[in-house]
Amino acid sequence: MANPCGTVPMSDPALDSRIAFDIETLINECQPESILLIGDKIEPYVQSYLKQRTVLKKGCSTVQMPAQSALTELQQHDRYDVGIVDNALENLDKDHGGQLIAALRDLHTRRFAVVLRIGNGWDGQRSTWLSNDLLGFGMRLVNRYNAGGKAVHIYKYDIATYKKTPGWLNTQNWANPHLWNKYRW
DSSP: OOOOOOOOOOOOOOHHHHHHHHHHHHHHHHSSSSEEEESSSSSSHEEEEEEEEHHHTTOOOOEEGGGGGHHHHHHHOOOOOEEESSSGGGGHHHHHHHHHHHHHHIEEEEEEEEEEESSOSTOSSSOBBHHHHHHHHTOEEEEEEEEETTTEEEEEEGGGSSOOOOOOOSSSGGSSSGGGSSSSS
């Protein structure tokens, strides 16, 4: 049964701590100076990182937005180093959720992670997401969890690792590289 706020509850503290650990790891890998949080109650994911930055006397700004108004609010913001989306896409219709992912990917973050309840076994979801939906946005699966027979996945997108450089895209396979700087083309 859905709670009054319309969010999908997570009732397993062990699962929450494993998800928090994976998100903290993703954040620590890139050492961001700005973090965008979309969803409810996701500050614990960044608390240890923010404490670390304080000890090092380096700043890190965070902005949190509710999922329902994130697309509108994002239009007034610049690009963030990292974005974290949790308990958000499930509460939006699929088209709106897809627009949010595309906006984060294309305009508002360099990299972001999504914690997502997969499938239709969750009470209170407005939309049902499948793995292929996120892979279609160029995201990669980070981890899978099982919450009482229901799936919870973490996906990430990083423009730096989005696409590997193909083998044919090097100077050895280009037309006549030995003639470069010899003739005016």
